[in-house]
Amino acid sequence: MNGKSKIERIDQETLSSLGQFTLPQILLRQSERLGSDRVAMREKAYGIWQTYHWKDYFRYAKLVGMGLISLGLKRGENVALIVDNGPEWLFAELGAQSVGALVVPLFTSAVAKELVEGINRIEAAYVFAQDQEQVDKLLAFKGDLSHTRRVIYTDPTGMRTYEDDPWLISFSQLLDLGEELDREQPELYNKELWEGKPDDVALMLMTSGTTGFPKLVMLSHANFTDMASKWLQTAPIGIEDDWISITPTAWIVDQMWGIGVTLCGGMVMNFPETFETAVEDFREIGPTVIVSSSRFWEDLASKIRVKINDAGFLKRRLYEMSQRIGRQVVDLESEKKEIPRTLRLLQWLGIRIVSRPLMDRVGCLNFRAAYTGGHPISPDVIRFFRANSLNLKQCYGLTETCGIFQVQPDEEVKPETVGKPLPGTEIQITEDQEVLVRSKSVFVGYYQNPEATAEALKDGWFHTGDAAYYDDDGHLLIIGRKQDIMRTREGEAFSPDFIETRLKFSPYIKEAVIWGEGQEYLTAFINIDFGNVGNWAEDRKIPYTTYTDLSQQPAVEELIRGEVAEVNTQLPDPMKLVRIILLYKLLDADDEELTRTGKVRRKFVFEQYKTLIDAMYSDKTEVPVKGQVRYRDGTVGTIETTVKILTV
């Protein structure tokens, strides 16, 4: 889309030299080149967007680094970050890296026990905590955190009464210490900074532990710079283009962009004011590029459709017309057919009158490219956005590959594929359909786990664990996790992921888990989407109370049964779902049913809900349940209900 038309690309010389430096060294070079003229970060505070220039960025990172040295940090030690998106995150990360520390970000949504396990695993000498909430989690287990010398908290709200605790120190105090040390030893920072080498490990990220213990992926500075240069060469992004930072800092996406692409490319990191204002702030920024999950786009599409329903007659008519035209164009384009002149003209009108204002309203006007990853997105949703002139494309990547390495090219956007590899990336598909990747962005290894590393990395080829195949256009199509591919009693192979994704295309289905290994037929657990099904129920004047209540309503059962039957039509006979259960509670990470990144832990769920699964393979039509729920504060409650088994 033609939001911001001019791309100021970073020059070739800088681009090709990236691999020779560490990320903090690149920060220094950027601050020398882009100085105080160019914006590096924006944070919305006190109602306005406060800007930080590259010189500020470098200065604060330096003060953090010096502050850490002042507290006693030694080269090679580990630093944990339990922080939200904000300038302090980047200052802390690059600051720690610049003085030789290895950074490990953890989820702010994790419970205390998880955090303590993570911190102790890496023996973190220092921990950056976002606010009182995180500090309280750590204080509860202070005795167990013997390696951690100090905890540095960013947000001072509510911390007044903690001031006496010598274990804690505020971010602003850290900066002061850094300033002091820098005054006393002005040569020290530079010396430490230039001791860093590009092959040093910069960051370690936890991978989702869908099977057992999560692993720590070690990513080097070189991994990031290589991945960044690939993106800067091929994606339509340049200096001062905008990225909005809203995904967890412990995930690869914002890390890949935060210290990878935006740092190396001179782009701007934008931080919203609060969680509640994120949508409005997103709109104000109108970012240039975004990488988001399929769920984000699906939700946005439903939101738009709901809002259009409430609009006046004229708007609705115009909208419907423009959508029809847009879709026609998109369909012709994807079939690589000629588009008639009149249609082009109508499309132009439609874009000017409807699409542009519509996209502007949701903050998507300036996207030169928008990517959706993680899970295949509903083809309908892709068509919807492309019909509105938003260049939405699918992509694929993993933490171990330092993010995304497969992207659909602009002219070749088709449903379900993940396109072609980025330059400098080799792909191989083994006999058992596993995808292997080799490039300079592929990770260094798993922390303190040589066996897992040896299994995953062979001759530089990373074994993704995903099964895929190539289509006629040379695009890669992901089937699902290789290890999840199951066989029915008759020996038919199926990928539960494949079916689950298609079920989740329905706005009424939030999560689905397929069962059927060694069984006669396939069954599924369905989690309804409380918001969308709730709205649907309200429209039909069906009263409901809780999630449990709504999920067991007869009308809702019919609705979901219909959705599943629809998906069944797209599946070959042996893969059709025969019986389903609408679960009485949402699968949750706090109950260990999902990972922190929202992926289902199949084995665990299988064991927890065995009675229900067995019931689906028996004659029963209902099962009384007494289930446990873990609440946010750690207390455990019980839900007692009767769950019905539906036949599709």
Next chain:
Amino acid sequence: MKAFRGEPSIFTSARPEDRRAELEVKDLTLKFGGITALTKIELKVRNGELVSVIGPNGAGKTSLLNCITGYYKPQEGQILFNGQDVTRLSTHHLTRLGIGRTYQNIELFPGMTVLSNMLLARHVHCGYHVGRASLFLKSVQQEEIRHRKVLEELIDFLEMQSIRKQLVGSLPYGMRKRVELGRALALEPKLLVLDEPFAGMTLEEKEDMVRFLVELNEAWNQTMVLVEHDMSIVMSISKRVVVFDFGVKIAEGSPDFVQNHPQVVKAYLGDTSKIE
């Protein structure tokens, strides 16, 4: 950066003498025809104190607040604020002197946004008059910016960023009470009078409000007089508690002292069990 938040400039840049608040109520008697609402009330609020006024319904607590803030004029007695006799002064005079209050039945304009409502309180600190304003001179613009900055800091302090442009009428009750507090603070009051700030709130909303009030009093030395029914809150945050019954002060002292005072217990419960 969030590392530097939580320090509203109206507190950090004010001199201690500008925020000094000493309230003295002497011999106050208030009658409505045949009903005596308050009888010979004596009360002192020292600078930086958080004093709570409690008592059964109809005890005269709100009447006392209304006398202090100029709505009622007592028949007998005096109210001294920082040594000045303010008994007969009108309400708007009192706001200029630095007495601000929140109302039990929220007095905000439901058709205006949160920001607009809070901006109203800034009139006391407005340096320009209608002439300059109508021309929207540079100096007027600068002043508007300054006021907006003060409000944004308060909005940040009270964590109301997501509702700043929403109409007050569309907000849930608990948030409206918070806006009410924000408006009172925008006045930069020396003495903050709060009329049942926790009434009708959920547990979470109460916890948030307590946090703000305690922060205001302990970190920023805000002098406060609080009328409230929630005993657990009153007992845990007040420095001093004053108990009224039938228009008469029946006890005064630390929370512990008042909790065990036989007359107080009798007034509330009619027997000698301890108030929790």
